[in-house]
Amino acid sequence: VSYVLFGLSTLHPVGVLGALLHVVFHSLIKNTLFLSAGSIIEQTGCKRVDELTGIGKKMPGTIWCFTLAGLALVGVPPLSGFVSKWYLAGGALQADIGFLGWLGPVVLLVSALLTAGYLFPITMKGFLPGNSDVLYERCEVPKIMLVPKILLTAGAVLFGIFASPLTEVLEKLIATFI
Numbered sequence: 001v002s003y004v005l006f007g008l009s010t011l012h013p014v015g016v017l018g019a020l021l022h023v024v025f026h027s028l029i030k031n032t033l034f035l036s037a038g039s040i041i042e043q044t045g046c047k048r049v050d051e052l053t054g055i056g057k058k059m060p061g062t063i064w065c066f067t068l069a070g071l072a073l074v075g076v077p078p079l080s081g082f083v084s085k086w087y088l089a090g091g092a093l094q095a096d097i098g099f100l101g102w103l104g105p106v107v108l109l110v111s112a113l114l115t116a117g118y119l120f121p122i123t124m125k126g127f128l129p130g131n132s133d134v135l136y137e138r139c140e141v142p143k144i145m146l147v148p149k150i151l152l153t154a155g156a157v158l159f160g161i162f163a164s165p166l167t168e169v170l171e172k173l174i175a176t177f178i
Contacts, residue, residue: 015091032069070119
């Protein structure tokens with residue numbers, strides 16, 4: 001929400017575009033992350049990161065969705081989180097808002113690093129268990145739970161690669177107000 005408010009507060013069309021894009025992209029990404037976490041808890045009962053060793057072999061679809069959504073939330077190109085953060089930073093730099101014009105992008109970068117710090121250990125624990133002697137039994141969620149995660153993940157990836165149609169629509173909407 002702070003990213004959205006920051007983008008809106010720039011009162012610059014690029015910053016507002018970044019804010020609106022972030023609303024859409026963040027909802028796709030966070031829903032994927034929460035559905036993935038819920039799936040892991042439902043299937044395994046694991047609630048702590050240290051219990052997730054090898055979860056990538058047990059639940060490959062779920063952990064891949066979690067990983068891609070995590071990368072998007074951090075803002076790794078070409079995923080959707082990068083696109084919205086790029087516009088937010090660009091809007092801040094172009095707006096006439098004094099020191100906030102450069103402070104905003106710095107905060108975005110620091111926040112991305114902190115986000116990576118809490119999401120990547122889950123992926124690393126899941127894919128790099130460090131013990132090849134452990135036998136894994138597949139326990140992926142049923143398709144009715146997996147397909148929505150895959151669709152949300154696809155949205156988070158594809159909106160990053162093909163952001164132009166959405167940005168064009170939002171730019172027209174913004175032009176009527178600013």
